[in-house]
Amino acid sequence: MVGERRGFLRWLLGGGIAASLASFLYPVVQYINPPATPEAAVDEVAAGKVQDLKPNSGRIVRFGSRPVLLIRVSDSEWKAFSAVCTHLNCTVQYQEQRRQIWCACHNGLYDLNGAVASGPPPKPLEEFAVRLRGEEVVISRRS
Amino acid sequence: MLLLRTDSPKPSRLGRTYSWFEERLDLRSISEFVAHKTVPVHSGTIWYYFGGITLFLFGIQVATGILLLLYYRPTASEAYESVQFIVTRVRFGWLIRSIHSWSANLMILAAFIHMFSVVFLRAWRRPREVTWLSGIALLGLALGFGFSGYLLPWNTISYFATKVGTDMAASVPGIGAAVARFLRGGEDVGGGTLTRFFGFHVAVLPALTSALLLLHLTLVQKFGISSPPWIEKRYPGGAGGVPRMPFFPNFFLRELMAWYGALGVLGCLAAIFPWELGDKADPFAAAPAGIRPEWYFLAPFYTLKLIPSHVWVVEGELLGLVGFGLLVAWWVLLPFWAVNREGVERTRLVTGVGVLLIAYLATFSLLGYFK
Numbered sequence: 203m204v205g206e207r208r209g210f211l212r213w214l215l216g217g218g219i220a221a222s223l224a225s226f227l228y229p230v231v232q233y234i235n236p237p238a239t240p241e242a243a244v245d246e247v248a249a250g251k252v253q254d255l256k257p258n259s260g261r262i263v264r265f266g267s268r269p270v271l272l273i274r275v276s277d278s279e280w281k282a283f284s285a286v287c288t289h290l291n292c293t294v295q296y297q298e299q300r301r302q303i304w305c306a307c308h309n310g311l312y313d314l315n316g317a318v319a320s321g322p323p324p325k326p327l328e329e330f331a332v333r334l335r336g337e338e339v340v341i342s343r344r345s
Numbered sequence: 346m347l348l349l350r351t352d353s354p355k356p357s358r359l360g361r362t363y364s365w366f367e368e369r370l371d372l373r374s375i376s377e378f379v380a381h382k383t384v385p386v387h388s389g390t391i392w393y394y395f396g397g398i399t400l401f402l403f404g405i406q407v408a409t410g411i412l413l414l415l416y417y418r419p420t421a422s423e424a425y426e427s428v429q430f431i432v433t434r435v436r437f438g439w440l441i442r443s444i445h446s447w448s449a450n451l452m453i454l455a456a457f458i459h460m461f462s463v464v465f466l467r468a469w470r471r472p473r474e475v476t477w478l479s480g481i482a483l484l485g486l487a488l489g490f491g492f493s494g495y496l497l498p499w500n501t502i503s504y505f506a507t508k509v510g511t512d513m514a515a516s517v518p519g520i521g522a523a524v525a526r527f528l529r530g531g532e533d534v535g536g537g538t539l540t541r542f543f544g545f546h547v548a549v550l551p552a553l554t555s556a557l558l559l560l561h562l563t564l565v566q567k568f569g570i571s572s573p574p575w576i577e578k579r580y581p582g583g584a585g586g587v588p589r590m591p592f593f594p595n596f597f598l599r600e601l602m603a604w605y606g607a608l609g610v611l612g613c614l615a616a617i618f619p620w621e622l623g624d625k626a627d628p629f630a631a632a633p634a635g636i637r638p639e640w641y642f643l644a645p646f647y648t649l650k651l652i653p654s655h656v657w658v659v660e661g662e663l664l665g666l667v668g669f670g671l672l673v674a675w676w677v678l679l680p681f682w683a684v685n686r687e688g689v690e691r692t693r694l695v696t697g698v699g700v701l702l703i704a705y706l707a708t709f710s711l712l713g714y715f716k
Contacts, residue, residue: 235523236530236537262629267533269629285631289662290649291512291533292505295631306632307509308650322661324654 241267246342249282252334260296260303263341269293270330270341271303275314282330282341283316289323303327383589384596385572392462393570393596394603395455401604402452403554405611406490409445410547417497419543421536424499425625432622439619446620448611449491453641455607456484464679464699468571470690474680476564479557481677486554491639493546499539504626506638507542508534509646516662535628574690637713644706645669647713676702 244266255261260273262285269285273296283303285293292307302319303312310321317326331344356364366372384393416435418427431438460480463469469477496507511534515525530537572587580586590596638646645665652661675682683695 234527236526239531262631264629271631289654290509291515292508292632292636293628293630306634306636307505308646318654322649322652322654324660324662 246340248335249332249339249341251337252339253337255339258298258301260298262293262295265330265341271296271327272332272339272341273303273314280332280334280339281314281316282332283312283327284330286327287323288318288325288327289321294327379593380591382566382569382592384570384592385576386588386590387572387576389462389466389573389576392458392466394600395459395462396565397600398603398607399452399455399459400558401607402448402455402611403558405448405608406445406452407551409441409448412441413445414547419497419540421499421539421626424497424539425622428498428622432619440615443615443619444611447614447618449494450639450641451607451611451614453484453487453491456487457641460484461699461703464695466571466573467690467692467695468573469680469683470571470574471680471684473564473568473571476561476568477680478677479561479564483554483557483561486550486557488641490546490550490554491641493542493550495639496539496542497546498622499626500623501626501630501633502623502636504534504628505632505636506642507538509638510642511538513662513666516660516666518663533628640710640714643713644709647709647716650713 247263247265247270249263249270249272250261255272255274257274257276260271262269263272264270271283271285271294273281273283275281283294285295287294287305287307287310289305289308289310292305294303294305294310294312296302297304300311301314303314303316304310305321305323308322310323311319312323312327313319315326316329318324329344331342333340333342363372384390413431416427416431416438418424428442432442433439435441463477463480492507492510496503511525511528514528515521517524526532528538528541529535530541572584576587577584637643648669649662649665652665654661656664679695679698683691685691
């Protein structure tokens with residue numbers, strides 16, 4: 203009877219301490235987990251004038267909070283890809299001589315369709331649509 | 346009775362001060378402990394100095410870190426400018442920052458030398474397994490200090506190094522995304538990450554390091570300094586028969602000379618090669634050509650470069666991460682696999698693994714630096 207009572211009291215005390223710890227830790231864990239910051243949905247951005255970018259060159263432009271690589275392949279052909287390397291999140295750049303997209307961090311290469319040409323990237327780059335509105339270059343999400 | 350004696354000379358002011366503290370702090374027990382502490386003397390005694398050198402450089406880190414805190418501002422809009430202010434406007438600011446950066450690198454180098462000397466002198470043996478584990482944890486914290494401190498100037502290299510480092514964490518299956526979000530303070534590296542890393546660097550890591558350092562040093566005092574088994578075999582009394590020198594003042598003064606040498610090297614490096622600040626981080630700029638992390642992360646960095654995108658059906662990035670994880674876990678558990686069930690040490694295996702690890706780290710770090 204005494205043993206049972208002692209066991210019950212131990213369980214009660216242990217449970218109380220565990221519950222207290224959980225009630226202290228839960229808000230701490232929630233606090234250190236950063237809140238999700240809703241991003242304003244961006245579907246298209248104006249990326250500058252046609253004459254700002256010469257043929258066979260590229261430039262990184264803001265697409266909301268993301269960097270997008272805009273490439274003028276030739277006089278009339280334009281491409282745009284997410285500038286975030288699919289390997290380890292570095293920002294890629296256009297290499298004019300090789301006519302490829304290069305990530306300097308781990309030497310990943312992509313072709314002008316965004317597909318992996320060589321190196322460690324596991325996936326192709328996400329492609330964006332590019333159109334001209336008069337003299338203005340417009341980048342938008344592909345539907 | 347002593348108070349009633351009139352023939353004894355009056356104690357000096359210093360003597361009275363000592364007596365006052367002695368009565369309250371029992372200083373004699375400390376001096377007796379120090380008087381009995383000894384250090385083995387043999388051909389490998391020189392390696393004993395590296396633990397102390399690591400501790401000394403950590404002290405330099407704390408002192409210069411506190412000085413940098415007087416001017417540093419941990420926000421994305423002000424961090425780079427505040428470091429620029431320190432190195433260009435504050436008197437000797439460039440020297441304090443340069444000493445902080447160089448000392449961090451030398452501390453990690455000294456810690457690595459200390460770790461490998463423990464492996465090759467076989468100081469990890471029973472009953473020092475926990476001393477080894479606490480030492481490895483301290484090395485992990487030192488790397489954490491390096492990684493978190495690297496971002497604080499908010500320059501291009503540090504920005505991309507943090508992107509890569511936190512994205513590696515994100516590739517761990519299951520919890521990876523949550524860990525990366527926790528580290529970044531959001532979805533991507535930004536001002537939130539900088540504030541968090543600052544908190545880790547000046548509060549969380551120092552608190553953990555202080556506790557672990559206390560444990561590590563207490564264990565070193567408790568078990569004494571280990572002598573290698575091949576030295577112990579040369580003397581009839583075994584470990585007890587190895588010649589020893591008193592810790593104080595003999596070893597202590599030699600250690601002071603080693604610290605003085607380390608300080609000289611540090612001062613020269615900091616003054617002749619001031620640590621560069623680079624360009625301010627721009628989240629909308631491409632990673633610059635030739636980008637690479639600090640030297641102690643070069644080996645994994647170069648390995649990740651070599652692993653193809655997919656190995657069979659597994660992503661190369663994940664494979665690399667799992668590989669590093671297993672290697673680190675195996676190394677951490679060294680004292681447990683280095684002895685077989687009969688209690689016999691696997692000496693050749695441990696030495697071979699140690700040599701291979703040094704060869705891997707040296708080769709891949711050099712390749713990562715030059716290629």
